[in-house]
Each structure stands twice: as C-alpha cells, then as structure tokens.
Amino acid sequence: MNIGQAAAASGVSSKMIRYYESIGLIPKTVRTESGYRVYSDHDVHTLRFIRRSRDLGFSVEQIADLVSLWQDRERASKDVKAIALEHVGVLERKIRELQEMASTLKHLAKNCHGDARPHCPIIEELASDDAAPAPTKPDAKFGALGKVAAR
Amino acid sequence: MNIGQAAAASGVSSKMIRYYESIGLIPKTVRTESGYRVYSDHDVHTLRFIRRSRDLGFSVEQIADLVSLWQDRERASKDVKAIALEHVGVLERKIRELQEMASTLKHLAKNCHGDARPHCPIIEELASDDAAPAPTKPDAKFGALGKVAAR
DNA sequence: GCTTGACCTTCCCATGATTGGAAGGACTAA
DNA sequence: TTAGTCCTTCCAATCATGGGAAGGTCAAGC
Numbered sequence: 001m002n003i004g005q006a007a008a009a010s011g012v013s014s015k016m017i018r019y020y021e022s023i024g025l026i027p028k029t030v031r032t033e034s035g036y037r038v039y040s041d042h043d044v045h046t047l048r049f050i051r052r053s054r055d056l057g058f059s060v061e062q063i064a065d066l067v068s069l070w071q072d073r074e075r076a077s078k079d080v081k082a083i084a085l086e087h088v089g090v091l092e093r094k095i096r097e098l099q100e101m102a103s104t105l106k107h108l109a110k111n112c113h114g115d116a117r118p119h120c121p122i123i124e125e126l127a128s129d130d131a132a133p134a135p136t137k138p139d140a141k142f143g144a145l146g147k148v149a150a151r
Numbered sequence: 152m153n154i155g156q157a158a159a160a161s162g163v164s165s166k167m168i169r170y171y172e173s174i175g176l177i178p179k180t181v182r183t184e185s186g187y188r189v190y191s192d193h194d195v196h197t198l199r200f201i202r203r204s205r206d207l208g209f210s211v212e213q214i215a216d217l218v219s220l221w222q223d224r225e226r227a228s229k230d231v232k233a234i235a236l237e238h239v240g241v242l243e244r245k246i247r248e249l250q251e252m253a254s255t256l257k258h259l260a261k262n263c264h265g266d267a268r269p270h271c272p273i274i275e276e277l278a279s280d281d282a283a284p285a286p287t288k289p290d291a292k293f294g295a296l297g298k299v300a301a302r
Numbered sequence: 303g304c305t306t307g308a309c310c311t312t313c314c315c316a317t318g319a320t321t322g323g324a325a326g327g328a329c330t331a332a
Numbered sequence: 333t334t335a336g337t338c339c340t341t342c343c344a345a346t347c348a349t350g351g352g353a354a355g356g357t358c359a360a361g362c
Contacts, residue, residue, distance in 0.1 A: 004338065014339090015321065034328055036339055045278070052277045057252045060319075070274050077271035081263045084256050084273050091253040095246055101208045102242040105235050112232045120228035122235050123221050126203045127196070155309065165310090166350065185357055187310055211348075 006039035010047035017047065025050065025064055058087055157190035161198035168198065176201065176215055209238055 007014045017037075020026045026046060029037045049070060053063045062083055069075045069083075108122045158165045168188075171177045177197060180188045200221060204214045213234055220226045220234075259273045 002339075013320085016319080018341095019320080032328095034339085035341095036328075045280075048280075049277050054319090055252075056256060056277075057249070066274070066277065070278060073269060075269045075271070075274075076267045077263050077269060077273075078265040078267065080271045080273050081260055081265040084260045084263075088253050088256050088260065091249050091256070095249045095253065098208070098242050098246045098249070101206075102239050102246065105207060105239050105242070109232050109235045109239065112228050112235075114229040114232040116227045116229065118224060118226045118228060120226070120231045122228075122231050123217070123226075126200050126207075126217065127221060129196075129199075153310075164349080167348080169312095170348080183357095185310085186312095187357080205348090 001039040001041075001044070003037045003039065006044055006047065009044045011051045012047045020050065020060075023060065025060060025067070056087075057091060058083075062087065152190045152192075152195070154188045154190065157195050157198060160195045162202045163198045171201065171211075174211065176211060176218070207238075208242060209234075213238065 001009070003014045003017055006012075007017060010017075012020075017026070021028055021037075026043070029039060029043065031037055046067065049067065050063055053066055058066065065083055066080070069080050105122075108125055111121045113119070152160070154165045154168055157163075158168060161168075163171075168177070172179060172188075177194070180190060180194065182188055197218065200218065201214055204217055209217065216234055217231070220231050256273075259276055262272045264270070
C-alpha cells in the first residue's frame with residue numbers, strides 16, 4: 001500500500017504520516033526500489049490509533065507514550081489511566097479558561113446596544129484603567145495545550 | 152519611559168511590544184538619540200487595551216480591528232458587538248470540542264481499573280477498529296483559534 | 303574618569319501540529 | 333509515447349510567544 005492509500009485508510013494525511021515518521025513516532029517503513037513508502041494493514045492500524053488519540057487532544061508526546069503502552073503486553077493499566085487523567089485535567093483547565101472568556105464577553109455584549117451609536121460597554125471595558133496589569137509571567141508552563149483539534 | 156517600564160506598566164512583555172510594533176498593531180514609537188524606544192502614558196494605555204483583548208482570547212487581527220474601533224469616535228457599537236459575538240461563537244465551539252474530549256476520556260478512565268494489570272478500556276478504545284476513519288479534511292478553517300491564552 | 307551591571311538594540315531560532323508548494327522522479331492507463 | 337496522478341525531498345508559513353547571542357547605552361558608585 002502506498003502512502004496515499006494508507007492515508008485514506010487511516011484518516012491521517014500523507015503529510016502527517018511522513019512527519020510522524022520523521023519525528024520517530026512511527027518507525028521508518030519499507031521502501032520500494034524506487035523509494036516509495038510501503039504500508040501494511042498493521043501500519044494502518046497504528047495510524048488509526050494515533051488518529052484517535054489526536055482526536056482526543058493528546059499531544060504527540062503523549063501519543064508516543066500511549067503507543068508504546070499499547071504495544072506492551074505487560075503494561076499496567078494505571079500508566080494508561082494516568083496519562084488520560086492528566087490530559088483530562090489539562091482539558092478541564094482549558095475549558096474553564098475559555099468559559100470565563102466567553103461569559104465575560106457575553107455579559108458585555110448583552111449590555112451593548114449594537115446599533116449605529118458609538119457608546120459601547122465592550123470597548124469601555126477593554127479600555128478601562130482599573131484592574132491590575134498583572135505580572136508579565138503569571139505561572140509559565142500552564143497550558144502546554146496548543147491548537148487542540150484544530151483540524 | 153523605556154520599553155521595560157512600559158512593559159511593567161502595561162503587562163505586555165518588551166518582546167511582545169516590539170513584535171506588535173513590527174507587525175503594525177501599534178505605530179512606531181519615538182526614539183531617543185541612541186535608538187531607545189520612548190513610550191508615553193497614552194501608549195501604555197493602548198498596550199493595556201491590547202493586553203485585555205488578548206486575555207479575552209482575541210486574535211491579533213481582531214485586536215487590530217478593536218483598537219481602530221476604539222480610536223474611532225464615530226464607530227457603530229454594532230461593529231464592536233459583531234467582533235465580540237463572533238469570537239464568542241468560536242470560543243463556544245472550542246469549548247464544546249474540549250468537553251467532548253474530556254467526557255469521552257473520563258468515561259473511559261472510569262471503566263479502567265488503573266492497577267498493575269494490562270487490561271485497559273482506554274487503550275482498547277483507541278485501538279478499536281470500528282468507527283469511520285473520517286475524511287482527512289472535514290471542514291477546513293473551522294478553528295482559527297490557536298493557543299488561546301496559553302500565556 | 304572608569305568600571306559594573308542593568309538596560310536597550312537587532313537578529314535568528316524554537317515551539318506544535320499542520321498545511322502548502324516547488325522541483326523532480328515513478329507509475330499507470332490510453 | 334504521453335498525460336495525469338502519484339510519489340519523493342526540501343523549504344516555508346501559520347500564531348503568539350520566549351530564548352538567547354552580540355553589541356551598544358546609561359546610571360550609579362568608586
């Protein structure tokens with residue numbers, strides 16, 4: 001199977017398959033004489049595993065751990081669970097952040113007439129002088145969660 | 152005021168102030184003879200406006216629009232409201248995505264013993280063969296929201 | 303006046319996951 | 333043989349941000 005077929009069968013783009021290979025998430029494949037990558041059903045299975053993990057928002061680093069646990073018959077389920085729960089924690093923190101933003105904005109928008117006049121509580125809030133500027137570096141590595149599922 | 156003081160007063164790092172200048176979000180400042188950037192209280196006020204917008208998850212592009220509306224005394228509040236509400240929509244979509252991930256994972260984790268044995272429903276779900284691979288390109292530009300407030 | 307240390311300057315690089323595109327080779331069907 | 337589709341590698345861009353190097357500037361203390 002060529003890379004394009006493996007991509008279609010797994011839901012992971014050819015580009016990403018090559019990328020995953022380049023960073024070592026998946027091993028280098030067999031090549032044809034002319035250099036084409038060749039994939040087996042087993043490889044496709046692995047790619048699907050990766051795709052599902054990605055759909056759940058796991059980072060590539062976490063996916064690497066999950067894949068190796070998947071392939072380890074002696075794994076302890078607590079190791080898998082730990083990764084999952086840590087990720088849940090990150091997701092929930094992120095959800096809370098976004099909810100705060102959304103609720104602030106909705107509140108402001110509700111009080112904005114939204115007509116042709118310039119008066120606007122949204123702008124006023126953004127421009128307001130109160131509220132501390134907050135330290136430039138609040139807590140550093142807090143959200144290592146980038147574009148989650150921005151596919 | 153030097154850039155460092157403006158950074159401390161506004162909550163926007165020096166690095167970011169230079170960056171915002173380079174992309175045209177804020178105008179080029181006056182410089183001292185030796186090339187140091189000089190900021191006024193008014194500039195700091197603008198930087199705070201930007202920081203607040205950023206805290207609410209607006210993209211730099213949206214912030215540019217907000218700043219220009221802020222400075223336009225003839226603005227229509229509906230233009231501001233439109234930007235805010237569009238952003239709320241993006242935030243809520245993203246929240247829903249993350250909630251789905253979290254709830255799937257929590258459900259799986261609840262059914263995982265989390266002990267030393269290998270049996271694990273989380274891994275099994277990731278490895279399961281059912282469920283369509285889903286087209287590689289579902290809907291393109293859906294989440295233009297990158298690292299939201301990953302500061 | 304000179305040294306020290308804190309600040310400033312520009313420039314380049316890295317992040318994470320992903321996509322786009324160019325240049326060129328390989329394969330397949332007509 | 334040719335057209336068209338696939339593959340290859342390599343490089344660049346995204347978005348907002350931080351890190352760091354190399355070098356210039358400034359203020360305080362001696």
